[in-house]
Amino acid sequence: MNLQEIAEEKFGKDRAEELRFEIEQLAAEIEKLRSVPLDIDDEP
């Protein structure tokens, strides 16, 4: 499931639609984070 589908399940279709722009922004941010390789010394 993508984030939009998860949002529909959690908040209903109407609210998920209202959040579409923010969800797309969030998806882009997460994509960017995932594109950076981590190594063993990157502790949280």
Place this chain on the structure above:
Amino acid sequence: MMNPEDFSLTEAASAIRAGTLSPVEYVEALFGVMERVESRVQAWVTIDRGGVLSEASKCEAEARSGEFRGPLHGVPVGIKDIFYTKGLRTTMGSAIFKDFVPNCDARAVTKLKEAGAIVLGKTVTTVFANLDPGPTRNPWNIEHTPGGSSSGSAAAVAARMCPAAIGTQTVGSVGRPAAFCGVASLVPSQQRISLEHVFPLAWSLDHAGTFARSVADLEVMLDAMAESPVERYPARAPFRIGVVRDFFYENATVEARSLNDRLAGDLAAAGFHVEEARLPEIFEVQQPILGTILRTETASIHERLFAEHAATYGPKLRTLIETGMLIDASDYVRARRLRRRYQREMAKLFQPFDVLMTPPARGAAPAGIGSTGDPVMNGPWTLTDFPTVTLPHALSADGLPIAVQLTGAPLQERLLLEVAKAIEAVVSFTARPNL
């Protein structure tokens, strides 16, 4: 003789100690200012005048007999309405907590009281210290935002309703309102000032901070609230200033860039060593790191309250929480891991510099109070957890304050404050709002 409301915090504290300023007369003078300006500025949520006068009377009696509680004896300060205050309503800017009266003080408030400060009242916060604005207006022009989330604290200090106030910053909630209201602010490293009994927005990003009208006042407030003594090092003038343009100039107005460059030139002419500093590659992911941590932690903090009271939430906080609920654990941990790398890489900027210099906001305070402005210039530093000072240095074409944001190396608050004092002496900013 100066009007008491015009005293800086250190001037007021010295005058009280010398017996030339009565704590009772001082708070009465501040109440007088409130009567003149508060209906327009709306910086305060709760003020217990009887309690304040009673405490001032006690301080006065103690001062007469030569007893002083600490360096802030008899000095009234404003407290952002997300710090718990014993017996004094603490609303978090939310209808959910409109009648909440804590039975204890936040640790930072306890420290201020131990230093002799009087809690003058609770200052307006945006709803749960996020982006949905409160009623506060900018004392320089009430048609403009004071910034947020520590809106009331910044506005109250600018309007001479108190000499100092405290706030919190998770992204840009101290530096931005300080810049918009033309007052000085300090956000030290997170570990310096306890956040015990302060309502959180995002635990790993939240910082306590302070507002005042001089750098010396910020230092006194830091020393009063710090959990352990802040180390002193010998000053090493000429100070080395790194001007960071890159991202910060891309996001600043032409006027803000030009005034920042003018300040850099003035500092170089005054003997500071000024050079450009370049951001590391990892800076490109600072916003996704910050956003992911902020959304996830805020959603966790509000999980129960939001389920029961969603209708009372402002649209910006509601969106932040709901998008936070979509982030899975592995992405949150990835953001936390990258934050550590970001902090390490950003710390290397200080190898040739004592402080870094950037604009603290896109420009002067925007018109309207429907938004508190954009924290884009502050978030990168909050994410590093490096200390920052914001200092007014000029006026915009519209007569609103323009400030500079100074960032120190990790835990180097004392050096940062020394450099800020030296810069303050060069800029000599004396303008004040005309209310």
